[in-house]
Amino acid sequence: MTLGIGFLFLVIVVFGVFGIISIHRLKNDADKILKNNYETLVYNNNMLKALERLPADSLAFTLFENNLALQEKNVTEPGEKESTVAVRQYFERIRINRNDTVALAGIRQSIQLINDLNQEAILHKNQNAREGAESAATWMTIIFTVLALIAFTLVVNFPGVISNPIRQLSAGISAIANKNYSKRIHLSQQDEFGELANAFNSMAEKLDEYEHSNIARIRFEKRRIEAVINNMRDAIIGFDEKKLVLFMNSVAETLIGLREKDIVGKYAPDLALHNDLMRTLLQDEPRTELEIFADGKKSYFVNERIEVRNEEERIGEVIVLRNITPFHELDEAKTNFIATVSHELKTPISSIKMSARLLDDARIGMMNKEQQELLHSIQDDADRLLKITSELLNMSQVETGNIQLKIQAASPESIIRQAVQAVQFQAQQKQVSIKTDLVASLPEVMADTEKTSWVLINFLTNAIRYAPEASVIEVSVSRKKDKVSFVVRDHGIGIDEKYLPRIFDRYYKVPGNYEKSGTGLGLAISREFIEAQGGNVWVESAIGEGSKFGFDFPAIV
Ligand code: ADP
Numbered sequence: 418m419t420l421g422i423g424f425l426f427l428v429i430v431v432f433g434v435f436g437i438i439s440i441h442r443l444k445n446d447a448d449k450i451l452k453n454n455y456e457t458l459v460y461n462n463n464m465l466k467a468l469e470r471l472p473a474d475s476l477a478f479t480l481f482e483n484n485l486a487l488q489e490k491n492v493t494e495p496g497e498k499e500s501t502v503a504v505r506q507y508f509e510r511i512r513i514n515r516n517d518t519v520a521l522a523g524i525r526q527s528i529q530l531i532n533d534l535n536q537e538a539i540l541h542k543n544q545n546a547r548e549g550a551e552s553a554a555t556w557m558t559i560i561f562t563v564l565a566l567i568a569f570t571l572v573v574n575f576p577g578v579i580s581n582p583i584r585q586l587s588a589g590i591s592a593i594a595n596k597n598y599s600k601r602i603h604l605s606q607q608d609e610f611g612e613l614a615n616a617f618n619s620m621a622e623k624l625d626e627y628e629h630s631n632i633a634r635i636r637f638e639k640r641r642i643e644a645v646i647n648n649m650r651d652a653i654i655g656f657d658e659k660k661l662v663l664f665m666n667s668v669a670e671t672l673i674g675l676r677e678k679d680i681v682g683k684y685a686p687d688l689a690l691h692n693d694l695m696r697t698l699l700q701d702e703p704r705t706e707l708e709i710f711a712d713g714k715k716s717y718f719v720n721e722r723i724e725v726r727n728e729e730e731r732i733g734e735v736i737v738l739r740n741i742t743p744f745h746e747l748d749e750a751k752t753n754f755i756a757t758v759s760h761e762l763k764t765p766i767s768s769i770k771m772s773a774r775l776l777d778d779a780r781i782g783m784m785n786k787e788q789q790e791l792l793h794s795i796q797d798d799a800d801r802l803l804k805i806t807s808e809l810l811n812m813s814q815v816e817t818g819n820i821q822l823k824i825q826a827a828s829p830e831s832i833i834r835q836a837v838q839a840v841q842f843q844a845q846q847k848q849v850s851i852k853t854d855l856v857a858s859l860p861e862v863m864a865d866t867e868k869t870s871w872v873l874i875n876f877l878t879n880a881i882r883y884a885p886e887a888s889v890i891e892v893s894v895s896r897k898k899d900k901v902s903f904v905v906r907d908h909g910i911g912i913d914e915k916y917l918p919r920i921f922d923r924y925y926k927v928p929g930n931y932e933k934s935g936t937g938l939g940l941a942i943s944r945e946f947i948e949a950q951g952g953n954v955w956v957e958s959a960i961g962e963g964s965k966f967g968f969d970f971p972a973i974v
Contacts, residue, residue, distance in 0.1 A: 421575050428564045435560065439553035446546035453493035454535040454542070460488040461528045461535075464504070468524060472515030481508065494534045503527040582610035589617055598625035652718065652738035654698070658731055660685045672711045672718075672738065698736050707738070717745045748816075756813035759806040766806060770799045801934070808938045811871075812923065815945040822868065822949060826861045826973060829894040829901055835866070836873035837892060840881060844890070849881050854893035862901050862970040864950050872943040872954075873903060876966045879939065880907035883930070883964070896972060904967040912958040920956055943968075 463484040470477035485501075485508060492498045504527045510520040585602050592600035598621055604614040643664075646653050652669035656662060662685055665677040673694050680688055689696040697707065703722040708715060718738040725733040773796045775781055777789075784792065814820055837851050844851055873892070880890045884907040891906045912920065916927045923941040944954045947968045958964035 421571050421578075424571065425568065428568065432557075432560065432564065435553075435557065439550075439557070442553070443546060443550055446542060446549065450539055450542045450546075453491065454539045457488060457491055457493070457497075457535045458532060460484040460491070461532050464488070464528055465525070468521065471511065471521070478512070488531070494538045497531055497534050500527045500530040500534070504531070582606070582614065586610075586613060586617065589621070593621060593624065596628070598628050650740045652740075653735060655725075655733060655735045656685055657733045660734075662688070663733065668740075669738065672709055672716075674711070698738070706741070709738075716740060716742045718742075752813045752816045755809050756817070759809035759813065762806045763803070763810070766799055766803050770796065770803065773799060805936055808936055808942060811942045811946075812938050815942060820868075820945065820949045822865045824863050824865055824950060827864050827866045827869075828861050829859050829903065830855050832864070832866055832869050832873065833892055833894060833903070835870045836877060839870070839874050840877040843878065844881050847881055847884070848887040849884055850887075850889050851877070852889055852891045854891060856893075856895050859894055859896060860901060860972040863973060864952075864970055865946075868946040869903075869950070872946050872968065873905065875939040875943050876905040879966070880905050880909065880964070883907060883909035885909065897969070899972055900969040901972045902967055902969045904965055906963065906965045908963040911960045911962045911964055912956070913960050914958075917956055917958060921954060940966075 461484075464481050467477040467481040467484070471481070485504060489501055489505070492501055504524055507520040507523040507527065510517050511524070514520075582604050585604065589600050589602045600621055601618050602614040604611050646664070646666045649666060650668065652672050653664075653666045654662065654669050654673075655664045662680045662683055664681065665673070665675075670677055673692060675688070675692065675695075685695065685699060689699050694709065698720060703720055705720050707718045707720055709718055710716075717740070719741050721737045721739060723735045723737060724731055725735060773792055776784070776792055777796075833853060833855065837853060841851070877890065877892070884890060888908050890908075891904075893904050893906075895902050895904075910930070912927055919925050920927070921940045921944040924937040925941070926935060926937040940954075947954045947970075950970065952968050952970040954966070954968040956964065956966050
């Protein structure tokens, strides 16, 4: 740029100086012609006019004298001086003798000579000036042509000198913006553009290095995570925020029956249209237990959903099917063991009870007081053992889904009476009175009488156990819209609100209750029995205010 602009400046200066000098030279030539020659012609002309009026007019002498003096000062051409001196000499003769005709003729001749000399000089100088002007014009044309050619070359090439590197630089920047870090700019020039290109190249190199090291690290991390996911025994499927499948491990492939490479990037609800398990996974509430038959065997899984978030934004979801088959197998083994043991224990316990009752018979022999107390203790323990084994047996039936129901229309009064009768002895021992409150004309319910009484007995036994001595337990049946509600209310220790949600769980016992002997199965079995019959169980309780256990059955209208 400096070169280009400098050159243009030089062009203007050279052209201007040359033009000014040429014009000056021409002006000087014109001035010289005017001063040296033209003025001489004017003086000579004046002298000739004065000569015409001589000798009569004495003023003509003065006019001649003045013009001659001016001519003497303006002698410029070779030979002019001699003629001017001759004019002076002839004039001095005339001054002495006004009628000297020779001198008059001499003056005229000399003036004519001077005129001729000056006219020739004018012609000659004019010729010189024209030649000078022509040569200046030629030179100016040559210089103009050369400079115009150079300027034209500059005008054509100059934008390219600037725009080419800029174009290359902008292409390089676009490539970097598109993550093409291998892009380099090659400029041969050593100017600012060259420096800019070098800076760009080193930046691109650094970005390239950074990108490669980052990609290598990310690839390594990805492979490690893939290895971990693929070696898990749980099935894992990942989706992005638009529910497009991102990945799936080999366990998930086996269970779902699809290959990861075939479904990656596909919309999960579309896949669910043709795949039952995928549909179940997308629809199911999390933490539901699924029984899946795959790879020739039945397995159990728990469905868990993990939301993947990037700070506040939800960026995807991972569904984990946790394999709980080993726990299931252990649970099954436990249930089978409990069922076998409790079943096997029932017979010897019953025979212990039978033997104890026989021993208590006076016909077999009289016992002293201590022996009788020992015998009653054996009978109590045998009762408790029998209750525990029957609860365990019931539970194993519930767990294996083998509840045998004998559903029939039954009157709520008969169920209640049966239950109250069964616990009457226990109540009397604690001086607890059981008050039954039966509303007249209750509708019948569809129920298994035996299992429903079992539930009521369980509620009543608990109520007696946790009620203070000589208190009252109320048993009631009432109708609420299309439901018949059975309620057992005690005024015992009550249950802390925070334990109520778990009270119907298997083996659950409220922490801190002084009564340690139970199995924690009674309420769990009760719920299973009632729900199997289409009813539902509930509890209301507060510490120190007693408890209300109940269940509802649909009424037969
Ligand atoms: P268990 O055979 O141990 O009594 P249940 O399933 O019948 O088992 O009862 C579970 C727990 O609920 C008991 O351990 C007891 O802590 C509490 N519970 C049940 N009924 C009552 C009640 N009427 N009053 C206070 N606590 C009760």
